[in-house]
Structure formats: structure tokens, C-alpha cells
Amino acid sequence: MVQLLCSDKVYEKLKQELTKYQIEIEQDSDWVLVEKGYDLPEGKLSVVFDAMDYMNVIKLLVSGIREGTHYMDTLTGLTENKFVVFEPRDVVYLEAGPDGLMAFTKSGRYSIKETLQYYETLWAPKGFIRINKSQLVNLLHVKEIIPWFNSRYVLRTDNNAELEVSKMFSKKLRNTLNI
Incomplete structure (x- = not known):
């Protein structure tokens, strides 16, 4: 309150x-x-x-204020007409697209509610960082950071996804990881 x-x-x-x-x-x-x-x-x-x-x-x-609450530590996603509850640490990355917000884990992809901004704010202390206008990645799941053209990077995650870090968000990534 x-x-x-x-x-x-x-x-x-x-x-x-x-x-x-x-x-x-x-x-x-x-x-x-x-x-x-x-x-x-x-x-x-x-x-x-x-x-x-x-x-x-x-x-x-x-x-x-809300750091200790339980519902922050779980996420409910929808896949194949069933709901699945999982933890933020299981999320490899989040992606906003035409079908809404999707959470990608090692075991699958789930439709979730709220906005990318909501999770960016809520999960920043958990190691999530915005890498472009439509994706938020969990740095704990990044295996490789590959320098790319025009001061950009490609992140290879442990579920073998390759995510491009836009030029606008590259500086924040470099500062966060001291690279």
C-alpha cells in the first residue's frame, strides 16, 4: 500500500x-x-x-517493497490448452510478437500475460536484460556472446537460440557484463 x-x-x-x-x-x-x-x-x-x-x-x-512475495517468483504460461507454472530462472528469454508475449524455456514456449516492460522491471534483479525492442534475455542462460556488425552482438543461449542485441541496447549489455 x-x-x-x-x-x-x-x-x-x-x-x-x-x-x-x-x-x-x-x-x-x-x-x-x-x-x-x-x-x-x-x-x-x-x-x-x-x-x-x-x-x-x-x-x-x-x-x-515486493521483493519477498511469492507470486513474483513464479510464472504461469499457456501451451497446448494447459497452464504450466515455472520459475523465472527457467526462462531463457521473453519475446513480444504478434501472438502476444512468449516465454521460451529449454522445454518449450509458453504464452504469458503482462508486457515486456513489466517483466523487465520486475526481473532486472534476477539477471534479465533487454536486448532489443521485443526481447528480454536471462543472462544465466547465455552461452556465448558473439561480436556482430555495427557495434551489435549475437547471444547464443543454452537452448541454441541466437538472439541479436540491437545497437541501442549493446551499450547497456557491455556495461552490465563489463565487456
Whole structure:
């Protein structure tokens, strides 16, 4: 639960994002998100943020407040008209496509809910990194990193998939892996 002290426009954006992560908005919460320029409430833990950076506040909450919850540590995917529950560590990569979001594991491919942004935010501490506009990879499953043309890379995973890291995301990969 969190309280919001912000403009109406930012309130609606935060409410929409917080709902995705099942974080409730409540006036009597001990946690308060305060947009820069608003007065800090007394006796409450406050996080001050700039309206332009409201997504950073969401990332902070998701990685901090909810770190110990169980449902973050499992994923439900649909394949062949049956649901399968598995852990993030079993996911080799996620891919957004015309059929929605797919989770690829060593044992198969599963249709999952939510967005790539949702899992990028939630699973970054678990070793997942965005490699292009439609894929998120689990670095624990990367066997080889092959330098490619124009400052790009190809990642070969342990399920023998070859994933291209776009030029835009190459710098983040290099910084993350110190290469």
C-alpha cells in the first residue's frame, strides 16, 4: 500500500502502473510518493520524484517493497490448452510478437500475460536484460556472446537460440557484463 501526493495527471499514470503490480493506493499508508513541489507529510516515509521520472518510482517500489512475495517468483504460461507454472530462472528469454508475449524455456514456449516492460522491471534483479525492442534475455542462460556488425552482438543461449542485441541496447549489455 502506498499514498500518492501528486498532480491529477501523474496520479492517473501512477495508479495505472501500480495496479499492474497489484500495489494498492491508500490514504493512510506509511509510504508516500510525493511529486516534487508538493509538501512532505509528517511522520511518513516519503519518496520525492520528478513527474517526468514516475516510472523510476515504480521500479523502486517493485524491486524493494515486493521483493519477498511469492507470486513474483513464479510464472504461469499457456501451451497446448494447459497452464504450466515455472520459475523465472527457467526462462531463457521473453519475446513480444504478434501472438502476444512468449516465454521460451529449454522445454518449450509458453504464452504469458503482462508486457515486456513489466517483466523487465520486475526481473532486472534476477539477471534479465533487454536486448532489443521485443526481447528480454536471462543472462544465466547465455552461452556465448558473439561480436556482430555495427557495434551489435549475437547471444547464443543454452537452448541454441541466437538472439541479436540491437545497437541501442549493446551499450547497456557491455556495461552490465563489463565487456
